[in-house]
Amino acid sequence: MQYQQELFTPLNAPELAGEQMGRESPGYWSDVWRSLKKNRLALSGILIIIFLGIMAGIGPHLSGSAYDAQNLSLANRPPGGGYWFGTDSLGRDLFSRVWIGARISLTIGLFTSFICFFIGVLYGSVSAFIGGRVDDIMMRIVEVFYGIPFMLYVIVMMMALDTGLRAILIALGMVYWLDMARIVRGQVLSLKEQEFVLAARTLGAGTWRILTRHLIPNTMGPIIVTMTLLVPNAIFAEAFLSFLGLGVSAPMASWGSLASDGIQGLRSYPWQLFFPAFFISITMLAFNFLGDGLRDALDPRLRQ
Amino acid sequence: MARYILRRLATMLAALWLIITLTFTIMHIAPGGPFASEKKLPPAILDNINARYHFNDPLWKQYTDYLGNLLQGDLGPSFKYENRTVNGIIKDGFPVSATLGCLAISLAILVGLPAGIISALRRNRWPDYLSMFLANLGFSVPGFILAGLLMYVLAYRLDLLPPAMWGTPRQAVMPALALSALPMAFLARLMRSSMLEVLGQDYMRTARAKGLSERLAVWRHAVRNAITPVISYLGTLVATIFTGSFVVENIFAIPGLGRYYVASIGDRDYTVILGVTIFYAAFLMLMNFLVDLAYMFIDPRVRLVDRKEV
Numbered sequence: 080m081q082y083q084q085e086l087f088t089p090l091n092a093p094e095l096a097g098e099q100m101g102r103e104s105p106g107y108w109s110d111v112w113r114s115l116k117k118n119r120l121a122l123s124g125i126l127i128i129i130f131l132g133i134m135a136g137i138g139p140h141l142s143g144s145a146y147d148a149q150n151l152s153l154a155n156r157p158p159g160g161g162y163w164f165g166t167d168s169l170g171r172d173l174f175s176r177v178w179i180g181a182r183i184s185l186t187i188g189l190f191t192s193f194i195c196f197f198i199g200v201l202y203g204s205v206s207a208f209i210g211g212r213v214d215d216i217m218m219r220i221v222e223v224f225y226g227i228p229f230m231l232y233v234i235v236m237m238m239a240l241d242t243g244l245r246a247i248l249i250a251l252g253m254v255y256w257l258d259m260a261r262i263v264r265g266q267v268l269s270l271k272e273q274e275f276v277l278a279a280r281t282l283g284a285g286t287w288r289i290l291t292r293h294l295i296p297n298t299m300g301p302i303i304v305t306m307t308l309l310v311p312n313a314i315f316a317e318a319f320l321s322f323l324g325l326g327v328s329a330p331m332a333s334w335g336s337l338a339s340d341g342i343q344g345l346r347s348y349p350w351q352l353f354f355p356a357f358f359i360s361i362t363m364l365a366f367n368f369l370g371d372g373l374r375d376a377l378d379p380r381l382r383q
Numbered sequence: 384m385a386r387y388i389l390r391r392l393a394t395m396l397a398a399l400w401l402i403i404t405l406t407f408t409i410m411h412i413a414p415g416g417p418f419a420s421e422k423k424l425p426p427a428i429l430d431n432i433n434a435r436y437h438f439n440d441p442l443w444k445q446y447t448d449y450l451g452n453l454l455q456g457d458l459g460p461s462f463k464y465e466n467r468t469v470n471g472i473i474k475d476g477f478p479v480s481a482t483l484g485c486l487a488i489s490l491a492i493l494v495g496l497p498a499g500i501i502s503a504l505r506r507n508r509w510p511d512y513l514s515m516f517l518a519n520l521g522f523s524v525p526g527f528i529l530a531g532l533l534m535y536v537l538a539y540r541l542d543l544l545p546p547a548m549w550g551t552p553r554q555a556v557m558p559a560l561a562l563s564a565l566p567m568a569f570l571a572r573l574m575r576s577s578m579l580e581v582l583g584q585d586y587m588r589t590a591r592a593k594g595l596s597e598r599l600a601v602w603r604h605a606v607r608n609a610i611t612p613v614i615s616y617l618g619t620l621v622a623t624i625f626t627g628s629f630v631v632e633n634i635f636a637i638p639g640l641g642r643y644y645v646a647s648i649g650d651r652d653y654t655v656i657l658g659v660t661i662f663y664a665a666f667l668m669l670m671n672f673l674v675d676l677a678y679m680f681i682d683p684r685v686r687l688v689d690r691k692e693v
Contacts, residue, residue, distance in 0.1 A: 219394070223394055223398045226395055226668055227398050227402050227668075228622050230622075235406050235660060236409075311523075315525055318528075319526075319626075319629075324648065325648065338527070338528050339527065341531070342527065342634060345531050345534065356528040359524075360520075360524045363522065363524075364520075367522060367523065
């Protein structure tokens with residue numbers, strides 16, 4: 080067998096370049112973003128949410144009338160003539176009130192979501208990671224709480240906490256973390272047997288470090304989806320509480336309280352219901368679309 | 384299976400006890416009360432009131448008394464309305480709420496399931512887009528807003544239906560519609576995704592390969608298999624309908640339990656809130672339990688001997 084000498088000469092630089100990867104392989108998040116961008120519904124959801132966020136910031140200052148400035152001689156005006164969304168029964172500018180309502184409703188949605196994120200992630204991951212008896216007891220507690228119908232529990236909590244934004248946040252946060260805890264626990268349970276956890280443990284990492292650096296980041300996908308879908312749920316729940324008279328107190332306004340005020344005068348002043356109703360619904364749609372899109376984008380099996 | 388049922392019952396009792404204790408405590412520490420709102424009462428009358436409702440007893444005694452009465456099925460008197468008891472309120476209101484609830488549930492199932500099935504069979508064609516568009520809409524409009532909009536359009540603008548009250552079939556249309564929208568939307572989406580999963584299974588190909596007609600394959604094999612996960616949602620469905628009825632009954636002035644409940648929250652009528660909350664909680668938990676039992680019998684794949692969720 081004859082070897083030709085040229086087989087043993089090193090390749091020159093241009094030929095070597097062909098062996099390199101054409102481009103860097105996209106990371107997890109850029110992959111998710113790419114797949115999300117293709118989903119038109121999810122993308123429009125993001126745009127609507129951004130728009131609502133901006134308007135919640137500047138909206139109350141645009142019309143020139145403060146949200147709590149009463150003018151009884153201008154009560155129940157239909158939209159038009161300086162009052163773009165009309166006025167309410169006390170002559171307050173509905174345009175300003177709708178955007179103040181956006182502030183409150185979005186705050187409630189986002190904050191509840193974050194509270195549940197902290198409680199649920201901590202509870203679920205600790206329960207799953209320690210396992211054994213601790214897990215049994217912690218999950219039995221969740222199961223018992225789960226047996227109580229959610230809204231009843233919120234209503235009872237609201238009676239104790241009196242009304243107000245902080246009370247609503249506490250009441251909703253205390254109820255909705257249960258779902259998050261269950262989801263995180265399931266995720267961590269399936270992840271904790273994987274080799275990279277063993278590797279980290281062999282290298283001397285403690286429980287806390289493994290939890291925060293290895294397990295929780297790897298469960299972020301389902302957590303983010305749950306958080307996104309929690310926002311409309313919380314806004315929904317707040318609207319429901321407002322209707323029962325347990326929402327934010329006047330002169331503050333949330334979309335829920337505006338809509339439930341609007342129902343009173345529905346026959347003669349329908350716009351007082353239409354505007355808050357429209358914005359609640361569009362917000363729900365936006366977050367639900369985004370949540371569905373994220374679920375598809377984060378799950379590699381559903382990605383197209 | 385017996386072990387599973389026992390465990391479920393124990394969890395249920397624990398949850399029930401928790402909500403009784405929690406609600407009882409909160410009702411006793413909550414600020415205000417039905418007597419605080421009225422004008423200042425002479426001390427003698429206040430003493431009488433306190434004696435009549437046992438407010439002078441220590442809290443633990445009131446609690447054990449309440450539990451004792453509860454075990455005998457007595458939920459106590461109403462604070463606000465002299466001649467009414469909580470039992471009486473439930474007896475008056477619940478049948479109305481249950482009738483409305485049954486109507487809404489039937490409507491949700493009769494429309495939601497077929498919509499989901501058709502959507503899955505005509506995936507990515509107009510029936511799918513239409514029903515999913517409507518389902519998303521049903522998802523996004525809170526019940527009381529939907530009720531208001533229906534009332535405005537159907538009663539005030541078009542004058543097709545009576546705007547409120549209860550008793551005739553025509554008066555039941557709008558409340559049932561408003562109440563069923565959310566669960567209907569949920570059922571349609573759930574049924575659609577469940578059907579899509581089943582339609583992709585190997586046994587569906589087998590069914591077609593052995594020459595079953597499309598209709599038979601869909602009915603015998605797809606729908607039957609797809610419907611089981613939907614059944615497990617029925618417990619939640621009942622809860623959604625009943626909490627939804629708090630709002631809908633108020634808007635349409637229907638004398639159901641939900642309306643009394645909301646009124647008692649406004650009045651701070653604590654015994655009524657406490658009693659009705661317990662009643663609702665017990666009822667909804669029982670429903671959930673029954674649905675789970677039914678699920679076990681229907682789906683042979685479910686063996687909940689000792690459930691360890693992963």
